[in-house]
Amino acid sequence: xxPVEYNTAVVLLGTAALGLAAGSxxxxxxxxxxxxxxxxxxxxxxxxxxxxxxxxxxxxxxALLLGALATGALGVVLVAALSRRGRIKEDAxxxxxxxxxxxxxxxxxxxxxxxxxxAAQAGLDxxxxxxxxxxxxSEALTIAGVAVATLLLVALLAKxxxxxxxxxxxxxxxxxxxxxxxxxxxxxxxxxxxLALPAVGxxxxxxxxxxxxxxxxxxxxxxxxxxxxxxxxxxxxxxxxTLLSARFPALPTGPLxxxxxxxxxxxxxxxxxxxxxxxxxxxxxRRRRERERRRLLGTxxxxxxxxxxxxxxxGALARRRVWGPGRLRAHLEDARRRGWIxxxxxxxxxxxxxxxxxxxxxxxxxxxxQYLLSQAQIDRDLIDLDAEEIGHLLPPHxxxxxxxxxxxxxxxxxxxxxxxA
Amino acid sequence: MSGAPPPAIEVHDLTVSYHAKPVLWDIDVEIxxxxxxxxxxxxxxxxxxxxxxxxxLVRPASGWVRIDGEPRRRGRHGCGYVPQRESVDxxxxxxxxxxxxxxxxxxxxxxxxPGRRERERAMHALEQVxxxxxxxxxxxxxSGGQQQRVFLARALAQDAPVYxxxxxxxxxxxxxxxxxxxxxxxxRAAGRTVVVVxxxxxxxxxxxxxxxxxxxxLVAAGPIRDTFTRENLLATYGGRLTLLDEAAEAxxxxxxxxxxxxxxxxxxx
Numbered sequence: 001x002x003p004v005e006y007n008t009a010v011v012l013l014g015t016a017a018l019g020l021a022a023g024s025x026x027x028x029x030x031x032x033x034x035x036x037x038x039x040x041x042x043x044x045x046x047x048x049x050x051x052x053x054x055x056x057x058x059x060x061x062x063a064l065l066l067g068a069l070a071t072g073a074l075g076v077v078l079v080a081a082l083s084r085r086g087r088i089k090e091d092a093x094x095x096x097x098x099x100x101x102x103x104x105x106x107x108x109x110x111x112x113x114x115x116x117x118x119a120a121q122a123g124l125d126x127x128x129x130x131x132x133x134x135x136x137x138s139e140a141l142t143i144a145g146v147a148v149a150t151l152l153l154v155a156l157l158a159k160x161x162x163x164x165x166x167x168x169x170x171x172x173x174x175x176x177x178x179x180x181x182x183x184x185x186x187x188x189x190x191x192x193x194x195l196a197l198p199a200v201g202x203x204x205x206x207x208x209x210x211x212x213x214x215x216x217x218x219x220x221x222x223x224x225x226x227x228x229x230x231x232x233x234x235x236x237x238x239x240x241x242t243l244l245s246a247r248f249p250a251l252p253t254g255p256l257x258x259x260x261x262x263x264x265x266x267x268x269x270x271x272x273x274x275x276x277x278x279x280x281x282x283x284x285x286r287r288r289r290e291r292e293r294r295r296l297l298g299t300x301x302x303x304x305x306x307x308x309x310x311x312x313x314x315g316a317l318a319r320r321r322v323w324g325p326g327r328l329r330a331h332l333e334d335a336r337r338r339g340w341i342x343x344x345x346x347x348x349x350x351x352x353x354x355x356x357x358x359x360x361x362x363x364x365x366x367x368x369x370q371y372l373l374s375q376a377q378i379d380r381d382l383i384d385l386d387a388e389e390i391g392h393l394l395p396p397h398x399x400x401x402x403x404x405x406x407x408x409x410x411x412x413x414x415x416x417x418x419x420x421a
Numbered sequence: 422m423s424g425a426p427p428p429a430i431e432v433h434d435l436t437v438s439y440h441a442k443p444v445l446w447d448i449d450v451e452i453x454x455x456x457x458x459x460x461x462x463x464x465x466x467x468x469x470x471x472x473x474x475x476x477x478l479v480r481p482a483s484g485w486v487r488i489d490g491e492p493r494r495r496g497r498h499g500c501g502y503v504p505q506r507e508s509v510d511x512x513x514x515x516x517x518x519x520x521x522x523x524x525x526x527x528x529x530x531x532x533x534x535p536g537r538r539e540r541e542r543a544m545h546a547l548e549q550v551x552x553x554x555x556x557x558x559x560x561x562x563x564s565g566g567q568q569q570r571v572f573l574a575r576a577l578a579q580d581a582p583v584y585x586x587x588x589x590x591x592x593x594x595x596x597x598x599x600x601x602x603x604x605x606x607x608x609r610a611a612g613r614t615v616v617v618v619x620x621x622x623x624x625x626x627x628x629x630x631x632x633x634x635x636x637x638x639l640v641a642a643g644p645i646r647d648t649f650t651r652e653n654l655l656a657t658y659g660g661r662l663t664l665l666d667e668a669a670e671a672x673x674x675x676x677x678x679x680x681x682x683x684x685x686x687x688x689x690x
Contacts, residue, residue: 031513031514156532157532159526159529159532159533159534159535160526160531162515162519162523163523163526165513166509166510166513166515166520166523167504167508167509167523169473169476169478169502169504169508170502170504170523170575172477172478173476173477173478173499173500173502174499174526174527174579175499175527176526217514220514221514221515221516221559221561222514222515222516222519223514223515223519226514382592382594393594393595394594394595395595395598396595398595
């Protein structure tokens, strides 16, 4: 254990609990398409905080957070009303509400600042970017309590929310109260955002919901693992940010927490095994190389087909201008190593294995070409130009028909008929 | 009560409109139980809207719907539903079995999780569509035809008396088309009613017993033999020439192949 002061320990408890709740809530928000809305919600809390301060004159958290809850919820209701009745696109409604409410909040806090500079310095500024350093034990325990309640609720309703997030129409047909479940989810999001305000502030509150959830999605493909991982990322980011801020007091805690979450996201984006940038690029490179191999075999096959007596020379392939001379040489060498071609006395020859594969490739590509040329209704979804076997993609009678019209014009590759599937 | 059993679905006076534009106009139709029913019509004819209105997903301007002689139950044991494939996000973090299990949630009720019984039901549904080996596959990795079969398996897990399917044959490979048709026949053999929005006129006579010809209004409804006629298709498709030729072709082929509708022999695909 790293020795920490009492104050830091309290803040750690509060922010870690916050990260725990925000990860799970954020995952559901993300899957229901509410990420942007939760950002608008966070910004819409600022006027509520200011109004609560003006009305009560108190700097206590409960009063200010109640104010935050009120205008935050008002902002969400407004977005819903605008995008439903007013025929405004939801993103436009979110943008408008976010800016107007935040603007109103900034104006109000400016007015407060002029009237009583001390109060503003002490209380309200903290809500803009978060100021968890002064967190009381009671506040930290409240956050922890709400976090536990959040996790219990998510565990209880995971099945119902999964259904509503994936296919709300199906949920409605099965008799689930979709609007009630949506409302509950929105309440959960609102509570989490409001709870996050003292720690990370109005501007960054939504980030601790969205970023850990997005990062977790990159690693796992099922809902419950995603909830667990997102919450873990939330805790990790909170603890890292808080400890860094304790070590370097000049750096504010809230932004450090968000930056820690951002770093986790960046790492995930790079190295996650299936969705990461590195993994995707590798797979794409492999696919492209495979395509080049097929193209080379197909080209050699058609050259040979055009002039069966004369051997295929490297020069003839180069004249196709598909590959530069260096590339072509490398591809040929690769094909030779794989046992598809050999250098004969008079040029390039396909081996038996190479000829079989080449015939399959050419046959598939000509059938697709014939399909595109001859069919009135083309089903784009069915076409897979990488597939060497098409028997399972097109109906057998259609394949037979396409083959016949190819054979009539002498375009059906010899030796491809009995090719293994 | 005595007499004939109630129709599987009864639609009365149904009008659906978005603002002043009607999408469905005064639909009045009874769909008999235990049959395979095709809903056919040009693009924008309101085929999907009819299904969604029967399911209660759109609020009609007027009219009502009854299922098995009773007002539609909002709850369990209502209708099985196969939506259009594009209606959900296939990048959602669930696997094939998770999606099929959703068909059992209605019987489970609040808070309870799917157990062994639900898992068996879902696996059985997956076997019926030939997808049991892909149960643990992430849904984003499926082909279009496989996604369609997952939706069909989810509907089978619902175990409903009435099924409504929105274009299940669109954009699927040959193997999937055969598998879906096989499932439809199994459902009919079990006495279920299946209503299918269908776009391919060529296969209507092969697949269905009963047909609804729809173009904003109901042009005709009835057994294939009496209803899927040249005049009715002309009335449904109007002056859309290419489609018209296709329709004529379908009718011509039909008159050669089948004088009366017969189920194709077993094992045919």
